Amino acid sequence: MSRTALERYALLEALGLYYDGFEDHPREVVVKFGEATLTLLSTNDLPITHWALASLRRLPDSPPDGPLRLSPGPESDERLELSDPDMIEALTLVCRDLDGTPQPRNRRALKLIGGAGLLAAALVALYLAVPMMAVQIALLLPQARQQLLGRAMVQDLRTDLGDGTPLRMCDAPEGVRALTRMMTRLTRGDAAGGRVTVQVFDHPMQSAFAVPGHRILVFRGLIEAADSPEDLAGLLAHALGHALAEDPTGRTLAAATPMEIAEIVFGRLSPDTVSRLAADLPQSDYADKREAEAIARATGLLRQAGLPETAGQALLRRLAAQGATDTGTGPVPHAARHVMPEPPAPEAAAPFIPSLDDQDWVALRGICDR
Secondary structure, three states: OOHHHHHHOOOOEEEEEEEOOOOOOOEEEEEEEOOOEEEEEOOOOOEEEEEEHHHOEEOOOOOOOOOEEEEOOOOOOOEEEEOOHHHHHHHHHHOOOOOOOOOOHHHHHHHHHHHHHHHHHHHHHHHHHHHHHHHHHHHHOOHHHHHHHHHHHHHHHHHHHOOOOOOOEOOOHHHHHHHHHHHHHHHOOOHHHHHOEEEEEOOOOOOEEEEOOOEEEEEHHHHHHOOOHHHHHHHHHHHHHHHHOOHHHHHHHHHOOHHHHHHHHHOOOOHHHHHHHHOOOOOOOOOHHHHHHHHHHHHHHHHHOOOOOOOOHHHHHHHHHHHOOOOOOOOOOHHHHHOOOOOOOOOOOOOOOOOOOHHHHHHHHOOOOO
16 A cells, blocks of 8 residues: 555545445445544444455446445455545555455366365364364454354344344444543554444443454443443453454354354354354353453553553452342343452552543443433
8 A cells, every 4th residue: 555645545534335234225324544444434423343445345346437336355245335536536546456366267266176175174173173173263264254243143132132122222422432532542552453343232231242343342231330431441441352362253153063153154144043142142251261361451451541450340340249149230241250359559559541531431421312
């Protein structure tokens, strides 16, 4: 990519039509041009997804002199239609591999033959050692497939928790902006964190967790339970630690049957597969090793953000205690089952800048108020 072109289009944005691979009808989105990504937001500034500029591909049905139709990669069911000439010009100039590089037919044939053999071997191995291989498969699974799986699981979970009617997504504009500020601060020391999407749902469950495809779900009950923005920042950092390590995908694959894994990796997801795997999301746990790694990464994110490394721990201890008496608000965060012991009070607490000011914290607590 040309650095000059990137700088030229750094603040460019346009409207587009986004097809998420689920719904038949598109939704209007705001498309923003970034240094390495194309960001898609709802018309009220709620982040939907991030597409790497280097992976964008022009779809075959894009007319020569008409709208530009894109996908985030050759294996994705998502697509975006753009009519704005400036945005089309920017993407055409910056994304030099927009039309891909076709492989010679003999190479494609060899890859297909090799792929079939690898698939057969993988399926045999999966029957023998699914849990042991799940993490490795998750790390190799294309992000487009993980996002497809994650969107399907979120949609199923929303319907299940809403007793047949999908849960409302909380999107009060000021609250969304406050949440974005918190996430920006948490991820400023980790470039990969900018690819994570956070969604808040109107439900009393006092929990937050990551799902496949670099997505974190937060529920109204957890925001209401937090006494400070640092409480919430600590739990978001923990969820980020899992999301960035592809832990949700690994955990989902470990719970899947070999045939379900084949669906996830190669095929079309069946509703039964999605429903069974999504049902475990709120209460399933991680292995101690994965949990320790997530805690270490969260600690690093908090430290780089200038926040206390123990942020969120007091809230987790409180939720863990409540979980023993069944508060009726659903499963507590899985992190509460790995909560660290209360540290001794420091002799002199290091000063820090709160993750949100009072006005933003009030706005975030009201994110579901509309």
